[in-house]
Amino acid sequence: MGSVATLGLAAVAYGVYFLCLALIPRQRFYGHPGTTPKSSWLRDLSSGWRFLGQTPLLLMLVVMTMLFSLTYGPLEPALPVLVRTVFHAGPRVLGELWSSFAVGTVAGTVLGGRIRPEWPLRRVISAIIILWGVFSGLLGVVHTPMMAAVVLALGGFSYAPYNILYAVWRQRLVPDGLRGRVFGTINGLTGARLPLGQALGGFLIAAIGAEFTVVVGGALCVVLGVAAYLRPVWWSEQPPGSYGARRPLYEG
Numbered sequence: 001m002g003s004v005a006t007l008g009l010a011a012v013a014y015g016v017y018f019l020c021l022a023l024i025p026r027q028r029f030y031g032h033p034g035t036t037p038k039s040s041w042l043r044d045l046s047s048g049w050r051f052l053g054q055t056p057l058l059l060m061l062v063v064m065t066m067l068f069s070l071t072y073g074p075l076e077p078a079l080p081v082l083v084r085t086v087f088h089a090g091p092r093v094l095g096e097l098w099s100s101f102a103v104g105t106v107a108g109t110v111l112g113g114r115i116r117p118e119w120p121l122r123r124v125i126s127a128i129i130i131l132w133g134v135f136s137g138l139l140g141v142v143h144t145p146m147m148a149a150v151v152l153a154l155g156g157f158s159y160a161p162y163n164i165l166y167a168v169w170r171q172r173l174v175p176d177g178l179r180g181r182v183f184g185t186i187n188g189l190t191g192a193r194l195p196l197g198q199a200l201g202g203f204l205i206a207a208i209g210a211e212f213t214v215v216v217g218g219a220l221c222v223v224l225g226v227a228a229y230l231r232p233v234w235w236s237e238q239p240p241g242s243y244g245a246r247r248p249l250y251e252g
Contacts, residue, residue, distance in 0.1 A: 047181050048178070048181040048182045048184060048185030048186075049185055051174070051181075051185075052182060052185055052186070052189075055174075057169070057173060058169070058170070058173045058174070061166060061169055062186055062189060062190060064125065064129075064228060065190060065193070066190050066193045067224055068129055068132075068224065069190070069193040069197060070194075070196060071133070071197065071217050071218075071220045071224065072132075072136070072197060072217070072221075073193070073194050073195070073197015073198045073199075073201055073217075074198070074200060074201025074213050074214065075136055075139070075201070075214060075217060076198050076201065077198055077201045077202050077205060078139075078205055078210040078214050078217075079098075079139070079214075081210035082139065082148070082211065083097065083145075085210065086143060086210075086211065087143075087144070087145050093145050096145070096149060097145065097148055097149055098152075100149035100153040101153065101155065102156065103156070104152065104153035104154060104155065104156030104157040104158075104160070105156035105157070105159065105160045106160075107156075107160075108157040108158065108159065108160025109161070109163070109164065112160055112161030112164050121169075122228065122229060122232060123229065124161070125165065125225075125228055126225045126226070126229035127225070128159065128161060128162045129162075129221055129224055129225030129228065130221070130222050130225035130226065131155075131158035131159075132155055132158050132218075132221055133217075133219065133220070133221025133222035133224070134218065134222065135151050135152070135154050135218075136151075136155050136217060136218040137214060137217070137221070137222070138151045139151055139214045140210075140213075140214035140218070141211070141215070170183065170186070201213055201217070204216065
């Protein structure tokens with residue numbers, strides 16, 4: 001297809017996504033108009049920050065997500081370099097590697113939504129971060145595309161449940177009436193995490209090479225996961241709750 005056609009196809013996909021969102025009825029978003037008291041934008045902004053500061057578990061999850069994404073960021077600029085300099089391949093192999101990551105992520109998402117062990121949230125979050133650090137760091141030591149595909153698939157599988165946990169606990173911890181303001185605050189706070197990680201990865205690749213950059217990123221992930229596990233006080237404010245009707249989701 002070529003690079004131009006590929007980018008054009010991606011743009012069309014985003015257009016379809018926008019169209020689907022635009023076709024959702026307004027009532028799905030706003031419910032009954034006029035029932036929410038008017039408020040200034042400054043008060044809305046401050047209420048989001050205030051709620052975040054008063055909810056330690058939510059703040060910890062946001063910070064953990066920022067650091068997790070920051071350590072993942074260097075992988076994106078490093079993988080094309082690895083494909084070219086280590087695997088001696090081109091765009092096709094790069095696409096296959098990302099596809100293997102996607103397959104692992106889909107499998108992890110499906111199983112993560114159905115298998116709901118009654119484990120402490122601290123243990124699950126820490127294990128996810130450590131496993132992703134191990135698998136992503138291994139990309140810096142494998143030397144064939146096949147091994148890299150296996151490692152990325154396992155990494156995607158281990159990483160995927162984190163997205164479920166993060167979304168579920170944001171919904172649990174934030175009341176309905178504050179979700180727009182609090183989620184907006186969180187998105188504004190975390191929006192730059194991936195670009196910063198990618199920029200950091202670019203500097204590291206130029207300084208120490210792609211292989212060492214990937215290994216360093218994985219090692220930092222492992223350190224982050226171990227630190228999260230060794231600090232149970234960060235999770236002491238976890239409220240009870242259930243996911244669905246069967247059993248608690250990673251409750252502790």
